[in-house]
Structures are given as C-alpha cells and as structure tokens.
Amino acid sequence: MAATETLTAERILEATEEVLRRHGPAKATVVDVARALGVSHGSVYRHFRTKAALREAVTKRWLDRTSEALDGIAGDASRDAETRLRDWLAALFTAKRRKAGDDPELFATYSVLAGEQVGAVAEHIDELTEQLTRIVADGVASGLFRSDDPGVSARAVFQATGRFHDPVHAGEWDTPEADADFEAAVSLLLRGLRA
Amino acid sequence: MAATETLTAERILEATEEVLRRHGPAKATVVDVARALGVSHGSVYRHFRTKAALREAVTKRWLDRTSEALDGIAGDASRDAETRLRDWLAALFTAKRRKAGDDPELFATYSVLAGEQVGAVAEHIDELTEQLTRIVADGVASGLFRSDDPGVSARAVFQATGRFHDPVHAGEWDTPEADADFEAAVSLLLRGLRA
DNA sequence: CGAATGACAGATTTCAATATCTGTCATTCC
DNA sequence: GGAATGACAGATATTGAAATCTGTCATTCG
Numbered sequence: 001m002a003a004t005e006t007l008t009a010e011r012i013l014e015a016t017e018e019v020l021r022r023h024g025p026a027k028a029t030v031v032d033v034a035r036a037l038g039v040s041h042g043s044v045y046r047h048f049r050t051k052a053a054l055r056e057a058v059t060k061r062w063l064d065r066t067s068e069a070l071d072g073i074a075g076d077a078s079r080d081a082e083t084r085l086r087d088w089l090a091a092l093f094t095a096k097r098r099k100a101g102d103d104p105e106l107f108a109t110y111s112v113l114a115g116e117q118v119g120a121v122a123e124h125i126d127e128l129t130e131q132l133t134r135i136v137a138d139g140v141a142s143g144l145f146r147s148d149d150p151g152v153s154a155r156a157v158f159q160a161t162g163r164f165h166d167p168v169h170a171g172e173w174d175t176p177e178a179d180a181d182f183e184a185a186v187s188l189l190l191r192g193l194r195a
Numbered sequence: 196m197a198a199t200e201t202l203t204a205e206r207i208l209e210a211t212e213e214v215l216r217r218h219g220p221a222k223a224t225v226v227d228v229a230r231a232l233g234v235s236h237g238s239v240y241r242h243f244r245t246k247a248a249l250r251e252a253v254t255k256r257w258l259d260r261t262s263e264a265l266d267g268i269a270g271d272a273s274r275d276a277e278t279r280l281r282d283w284l285a286a287l288f289t290a291k292r293r294k295a296g297d298d299p300e301l302f303a304t305y306s307v308l309a310g311e312q313v314g315a316v317a318e319h320i321d322e323l324t325e326q327l328t329r330i331v332a333d334g335v336a337s338g339l340f341r342s343d344d345p346g347v348s349a350r351a352v353f354q355a356t357g358r359f360h361d362p363v364h365a366g367e368w369d370t371p372e373a374d375a376d377f378e379a380a381v382s383l384l385l386r387g388l389r390a
Numbered sequence: 391c392g393a394a395t396g397a398c399a400g401a402t403t404t405c406a407a408t409a410t411c412t413g414t415c416a417t418t419c420c
Numbered sequence: 421g422g423a424a425t426g427a428c429a430g431a432t433a434t435t436g437a438a439a440t441c442t443g444t445c446a447t448t449c450g
Contacts, residue, residue: 153379
C-alpha cells in the first residue's frame with residue numbers, strides 16, 4: 001500500500017495537485033499534503049525547502065504540459081509556416097479554453113499559482129516564444145514570411161494574441177464573438193508577416 | 196462657503212473622487228462622501244439611488260476623459276490614416292502609462308472601479324473602437340489600407356494592443372522592453388492593414 | 391546512518407462579537 | 421412644498437482572541 005512506498009518528490013507533487021484540486025490555492029496547506037500521504041509535514045520539508053518551492057514545482061509541471069503539446073506543431077517541418085502558425089495559435093487557444101471551461105475551479109487555482117510564480121511563468125513564455133520564433137524563422141527561410149528579426153516578430157505575435165491565451169482574459173473566452181475575434185486577429189497578424 | 200451652496204450631482208461626484216483618492220475603493224463609503232460635503236448621507240441618496248450608481252457615475256466621468264483626448268487624433272482629417280493610427284495608439288499607451296506611473300494608488304482605485312462597472316467599460320471600449328474604425332475606414336477610402344470590414348479590423352487592432360492599454364497589464368508598462376514591444380506590435384499590425 | 395517524527399516559536403488564518411455602513415422613510419426645516 | 425435630516429433594520433466590515441500553519445531541529449526509528 002501507499003504508506004509503505006518510498007516518499008519521493010514525485011509522489012509529493014501528485015499529492016499536492018490533489019490537495020490543490022480539493023481545497024483550492026488559499027486553503028491548501030503543507031499539513032494537508034502530509035496528511036494525504038500519511039506522513040508528518042516535516043517529511044515533506046525534507047524534499048521541498050519551503051511551501052513556495054513546492055508550489056513552484058507543481059506550477060512548472062503544469063506549464064510544461066502545455067509547452068510539450070505545442071512543441072509538436074512548431075517542429076512539424078512537413079507543413080508550411082502559415083498553416084503551422086495558424087494551428088499553433090489555435091491549439092493554444094483551444095487548450096486554454098478547454099481547461100478553463102471544463103474545470104473552472106482548477107483553472108482558477110493554477111491561475112493563482114501562476115500569479116505567484118512569476119519566474120516560472122516567464123520561463124514558460126520564453127519557451128512558447130521560442131517555438132513561435134522557429135515557425136516564423138522557417139517561414140522567412142522558405143520565402144513565405146518577411147521579418148527583420150523572427151524573434152521580435154514572434155514576440156509581437158505572442159503578445160498580440162494575449163487575449164486568447166493569457167488567463168487574465170479567461171472570462172472573455174466563451175463569449176459569442178470569441179471565435180470571430182480570434183480569426184480576425186490571426187488573419188491580420190498573418191497578413192503582417194507575409195512577404 | 197461650501198455648506199451654503201446647493202447640493203448638486205456634480206458636487207457629489209467631485210467629493211466622491213476626493214474620498215476615493217484619500218480612502219481607496221474598499222474603504223470609501225457614502226457616509227464619508229456625505230461627511231466631506233457637510234451633509235447627511237440621506238441627501239446623497241437623493242441624487243444617486245445606490246452606492247453602485249454613484250461609483251458608476253464617477254467611473255464614466257473618468258473614462259470619458261480618455262475618450263475625449265483621443266477623439267481629436269481620430270478625427271484629424273489633415274493627416275494620413277497610418278500616421279493617425281500610430282499616433283492614436285501611442286497616445287493611448289502614453290496616457291495610460293503616465294496615469295499608472297504618476298499616481299499608482301489612484302490608478303489602482305480606478306482599475307477596481309472599472310472591474311465593477313463592466314457595462315460602463317464596455318461602452319467606453321465601444322467608443323474607442325468607433326474612433327479606430329473611423330481611422331481604418333479613412334485609410335481604406337484613401338487607398339492606404341485594405342480591409343474587408345474596417346469595424347472588424349479596428350476591433351482586432353484594439354484587442355491585439357490590449358497589453359498596452361488594458362489596466363490588467365499595467366505592471367508590464369515600465370519594463371525596459373515596453374517601448375520596443377509596442378513599436379513591434381504597431382509595425383506588424385500596420386503591415387497587416389496596408390494595401 | 392539516513393529517513394522520519396513531532397514538539398516548538400513565530401507568523402498567518404479563522405471566527406464570532408462588535409461596529410459601521412447601506413438604503414428607507416417618517417419627520418423637520420426653510 | 422421641496423430639500424434635508426437622522427433613526428432604523430438588515431447587510432457588511434472590523435477586530436482581536438483562539439486556532440492553525442510554516443519552518444526548524446533535537447530525538448527516534450529501522
């Protein structure tokens with residue numbers, strides 16, 4: 001049974017996710033996590049120096065799931081840059097919207113965590129912008145796009161579409177205009193990128 | 196002296212702004228406003244049916260100041276659409292950034308009010324989008340821009356530049372990259388609009 | 391000996407009593 | 421008579437004492 005297994009960082013992270021899901025970000029305590037694992041809270045502190053470190057690790061895990069899913073689209077050299085850019089942005093929007101819609105409380109929980117872990121979020125955004133940069137650079141290389149600096153253009157595209165992926169705008173994702181707005185934004189940006 | 200003047204909605208709004216500036220949005224009460232005016236709070240309720248109505252009136256006033264300042268740029272037919280669009284967006288960003296930087300507490304206060312008065316904010320955004328639509332439509336008429344629907348394009352431009360005018364992003368307005376990011380965003384959007 | 395425990399101090403949160411506020415309205419004032 | 425008042429009921433906010441939590445560490449356990 002669980003109590004006899006070795007206490008690993010991984011098991012603690014799983015328990016923490018569960019406690020966060022149950023109690024929400026404000027009420028989830030280290031004592032709760034220890035209780036869920038059937039150990040003393042001192043044992044948890046052996047693996048994570050502080051509560052903040054534990055929360056950061058959980059947040060990174062969550063962010064990494066999004067990055068990995070999109071990496072496949074960014075790296076798919078078999079399709080042209082415009083299609084990939086459209087798909088990548090659509091996949092990001094769809095994934096975020098689905099998460100926010102399916103389990104609003106868990107999404108709100110992770111939004112709070114993201115607000116605390118500014119550093120981890122910045123890294124995550126850098127990763128995503130990297131992926132976008134690859135797409136734009138490929139587009140420039142193939143003559144489809146024109147850009148003085150693919151990194152700068154990618155950053156501009158990411159920021160300009162913030163309304164469709166930044167959690168602070170989650171409330172506007174299920175309005176009737178959301179899809180039309182997304183389409184208009186992507187089309188305008190693509191026109192700006194085309195050679 | 197003030198106590199002998201007639202109690203008007205206008206005087207109440209002025210006093211409310213002052214109370215909000217002093218106490219912040221959470222602690223500003225109708226009783227405070229009445230005290231500042233030297234009247235009973237019952238008298239304030241003669242002019243505003245509820246505390247929410249009073250706050251809404253103050254918020255509208257504040258939002259209208261921004262709209263008016265930008266209307267001049269949008270309507271200046273003596274300059275080409277591209278210049279006007281650049282200037283309009285830059286003026287909006289500059290005005291917001293200045294307000295947020297000069298008096299962060301007052302800006303935060305009004306941000307909270309805006310969060311409460313969703314309807315008033317929606318109207319304000321409609322006004323601004325109207326102004327943008329006029330610029331885009333002029334650009335299309337003069338052959339400088341291309342757009343199937345200036346209203347849709349204007350909406351896309353406004354949303355894409357949200358990071359530079361939406362108060363939820365105020366924290367990013369004084370980073371070293373802000374100006375470069377703004378420049379990149381506007382350039383990309385203008386390339387997308389040009390015929 | 392390394393992993394786990396639980397008692398502890400100081401920080402933070404909870405909760406219930408207390409105070410203040412919102413909105414109404416019968417009465418007063420000019 | 422129309423504008424202003426202030427007492428009032430119910431809703432909301434404040435406060436401070438009690439409970440819980442975070443992070444440490446001397447001690448126990450296997």
